[in-house]
Structure formats: C-alpha cells, structure tokens
Amino acid sequence: MERVLILCAMLLGPACAAAHPHVFVDTELRVQVDDNGMLTGVELVWEYDDLYSLLLFEDMGLDPDDDGRLNPEEEARLAGFDMNWIEGYEGDLYLRTDQENIVLGPPQPRETTVVNARIRTVHYRSVDPVPADAVTIRAYDPTFYTAYDLKSVTVSGGCSTQIQEADLDAAFALTEKLVGEMAADADEDAYPEVGEAFASTVVVSCAN
Numbered sequence: 001m002e003r004v005l006i007l008c009a010m011l012l013g014p015a016c017a018a019a020h021p022h023v024f025v026d027t028e029l030r031v032q033v034d035d036n037g038m039l040t041g042v043e044l045v046w047e048y049d050d051l052y053s054l055l056l057f058e059d060m061g062l063d064p065d066d067d068g069r070l071n072p073e074e075e076a077r078l079a080g081f082d083m084n085w086i087e088g089y090e091g092d093l094y095l096r097t098d099q100e101n102i103v104l105g106p107p108q109p110r111e112t113t114v115v116n117a118r119i120r121t122v123h124y125r126s127v128d129p130v131p132a133d134a135v136t137i138r139a140y141d142p143t144f145y146t147a148y149d150l151k152s153v154t155v156s157g158g159c160s161t162q163i164q165e166a167d168l169d170a171a172f173a174l175t176e177k178l179v180g181e182m183a184a185d186a187d188e189d190a191y192p193e194v195g196e197a198f199a200s201t202v203v204v205s206c207a208n
Contacts, residue, residue, distance in 0.1 A: 021147035024049040027139050029150070029202065031132070033157030037206045039102075039132035043110070044093065044139070046082065046148075047120040056081070056119065068117030079112040082121055092148060093125060094138045102127055102135070132159055133206040140199035143191070150200050159206040171197035 028045035048056075057063045060081070062074045070078065085091065085107065095102035105126040112121045132155075139148040153161045171194065178192035 021141075021144055023052050023146040025146060025148050026151045027148045029137060029139065029153045031137065031153065031155040031159070031161065031202075031204060033132045033155055033159045033204070033206065034129070035157060037132055037157060037159070038129035039095075039127060039135055039204065040129050041124055041126040042093065042095070042104075042137065043122065043124045045120065045122050047115065047118055050118055053114070053117060053119045068114065070114050075112065075114070078114075078119070080109045081112070083107050083109045083123060091125060092139060092141045092146065094140070095127065096136050097130060098134055102130055131206075132157065132204045135204045137202040137204070138196070138199045140195040142193040142195045144193070144195035144198060147198065150202070153202050155204060157206070159204055162203045162205065164201040164203065166198050166200050168198065 026045075026047040030043035030045075031039065032041045032043065033039050056078075060077065062078060063070055091104065091107060093104060095104065108124040108126070110122040110124055112119070114120065137153075139150060141148070150163065153163060155161050174197050175192070175194045178194065182191070
C-alpha cells in the first residue's frame with residue numbers, strides 16, 4: 001500500500017490528500033468450499049492500521065494507559081464495533097460467477113482482538129451454495145475511503161485460488177482523469193468511486 005500513496009502524490013498532487021484512502025485494512029480471505037465443490041461462504045479477517053486503531057481507542061475511551069492492549073472488559077466493549085452496517089452496505093466484498101453477482105448473507109461476527117496495538121476482527125458471510133469453480137472475489141470500498149490490502153487467501157474443499165493483482169498505474173490514471181473532470185469547488189464527497197480499480201481479483205479453481 002506504500003506504493004499507492006507514492007503514486008497518489010505523484011499523479012494527483014494536492015488532490016491526493018482528499019482522494020487517497022484514509023483507512024488501511026490488511027485483509028485475509030478464507031473461502032469455504034464443501035466436498036461437492038460448492039462455495040458456501042467466506043470468512044474475512046480485517047486488521048486495521050495503527051492510526052485508525054488508536055483513534056478508535058480514544059473515541060471509545062479504551063486503552064487509557066496507551067500500552068496497546070485491552071483488558072477483557074474493554075475487549076467486550078470493542079467487540080462487533082464494525083458489524084453495525086447501514087442498509088445497502090455490501091461489506092466491501094464482492095463475489096461473482098461468470099454470469100451474475102453472488103448475494104452474500106449478513107455479517108456473522110466471530111472474533112475481535114488487538115494484536116500489536118492494531119484492531120483485528122473476524123466475521124463470516126454465508127452464500128447460497130454455488131459452484132465454486134471460476135468464482136471471482138474482490139475486496140474493496142467503491143469510494144476508496146478504505147483501502148483493503150489482500151494479505152492472504154485460503155480455500156477449502158480441494159480447490160485453489162489465483163490472485164490477479166490490480167494495475168495500480170491504470171487505476172491512478174483513471175483517478176487522475178476523473179478528478180480532472182470535476183469542478184474545482186466540488187465537495188470531497190463527490191470524488192469518483194474508483195475503489196474497484198485498485199482491487200486485486202481472486203479467482204477460485206476446482207478440479208473437475
């Protein structure tokens with residue numbers, strides 16, 4: 001993600017401060033495939049960046065001794081903080097077959113911990129069983145307010161995955177073009193939704 005910030009500064013200059021991501025999340029995907037080759041859900045791990053974690057601690061009155069660790073009572077207060085989704089929010093996770101988008105169920109929180117002063121949460125999204133072969137998975141915020149850095153992908157059921165990295169040069173070229181077309185006095189909320197262009201694509205493959 002460091003390269004994202006460098007390219008942003010080079011290509012967008014002063015616009016970068018408003019356009020670049022404000023929250024960084026290291027992401028793990030655990031794709032669940034049954035013995036029949038049907039995809040049944042995805043478990044996600046989100047590990048938030050140091051600054052966001054610190055700001056959230058301060059906002060919630062946690063970790064007053066600033067040691068980067070929470071006691072059991074504080075952990076209980078923090079649990080589920082990122083699971084209160086507004087209507088229409090997709091959870092920044094998108095699955096697709098070669099023909100249609102896959103509908104995911106609501107988040108099922110599984111764990112909230114703090115690791116090296118960074119908040120780490122785990123939740124699960126179920127899907128109606130669908131053949132896993134050739135399903136694509138992408139984790140991104142359309143607005144690019146949050147940047148998801150895909151750290152690892154695992155898959156069960158004898159399947160495998162291939163990660164197609166995003167073309168960051170093309171993504172920033174698109175961002176530069178769209179930002180350049182905006183009115184000079186446009187509100188920050190009007191920035192184009194370019195998050196998808198920065199997202200890596202996970203392709204699931206299963207033996208026939």
